[in-house]
Amino acid sequence: MAEPPGDRILVTGALGQIGTDLVGALRDRHGSDSVIASDVREVPRHPLLEDGPFRLLSVLDGDGMDSMVREEEVGEIYHLAAILSATGEKKPELCQRVNVGGTITVLETAKEHGLRVFSPSSIAVFGPDAPRTAPQVTPLNPTTTYGMTKVTGEMMALNYWKQYGVDARGIRYPGLISWKSPPGGGTTDYAVEIFHAALNERHYDCFVGPDTRLPMMYIDDAIRGTIELMEAPTESIGPSRGGYNLSGMSFTAGDLANAISERVDGFTCEFKPDERQQYADSWPDDVDDSTAREDWGWKAEYDLGRMVNEMLDRLNDQS
Ligand code: NAD
Ligand code: SER
DSSP, X not given: OOOOSOSEEEEETTTSHHHHHHHHHHHHHHOGXXXXXXXXXXXXXXXXXXXXXXXXXXXXXHHHHHHHHHHTTXXXXXXXXXXXXXXXXXXXXXHHIIIIIHHHHHHHHHHHHTOEXXXXXXXXXXXXXXXXXXXXXXXXXXXXXXXXXHHHHHHHHHHHHHHHOOOEEOEEEOEEEOSSSOOOSOSTTHHHHHHHHHXXXXXXXXXXXXXXXXXXXXXXXXXXXXXXXXXXXGGGOOTTTTOEEOOOEEEEHHHHHXXXXXXXXXXXXXXXXXXXXXXXXXXXXXXXXXXXXXXHOOOOOOOHHHHHHHHHHHHHHHO
């Protein structure tokens, strides 16, 4: 493997839901100047653009990424740029191009320059034939285009490690719940939208049914898990490196609405399933994360009650 040009961190897709939190956490840890946020778009007055370096960069631009890695002295890439499930089913060609093509750009750049890579996967790798609590190792037969791109991403991460020694690692994130930035076109977005609607309108029309149960996670657990995985010694990372199952919590949309009603007077929720119901139905209820626990000591800290309190408190503070 080549010697990396430096030890700065490049984050792709940084203006999305995860990047908005992850870049801040990495900057707190390594210093603002050491973490370069990048995205294919700019968002005026976004805090990441004011707190440290930001560069416009498409993950489909291999030459652009190569120059950036050399000029900015990068040693590690957190590759968050992607098209999520709901948008991906509307635009499957774009989803494949960005998710698979973008990951190839990142892994090829990493191979060329000896970089470490974090490239997330998703619970969307599972299909309807997976057990309701999906084990780490089980047939991966997703029915969504997005899920298929995530299976490909996991396999590429493992393959680049085996073939070229690229230290690429990933997590099969559950649906993530955060308050700082809106979710980006996924099926689990209802679990974030419901909080904003509860506080602003006292009502939410939920696009999945009340009995829809999915694996979910509060953003602070997801960010901590990401950093813990990337800081784990190489010898502790096993063959699940392309996508570790991480369990956070598992609840139905009805459970979530009820938990919010207990804190927000007069809140009502109507369930009006749309096409996203079928994507949710194809995913498991929960995941078994024993491999991540054993390999690098993962443990979630937030359950449904703690997450709901935190979301409402933070959003109330913000308004
Ligand atoms: P997001 O949709 O909020 O953000 C993705 C970002 O990628 C956006 O800011 C977008 O502008 C950018 N982007 C799109 N095309 C690009 C391109 N060609 N070049 C550069 N940037 C581009 O997504 P997120 O929720 O932050 O997810 C990040 C990663 O985590 C993705 O791989 C996603 O599949 C995975 N993930 C997220 C969740 C979740 O609940 N948020 C769950 C499972 C997996
Ligand atoms: N939260 C993501 C989505 O719904 C799962 O990867 O698309």
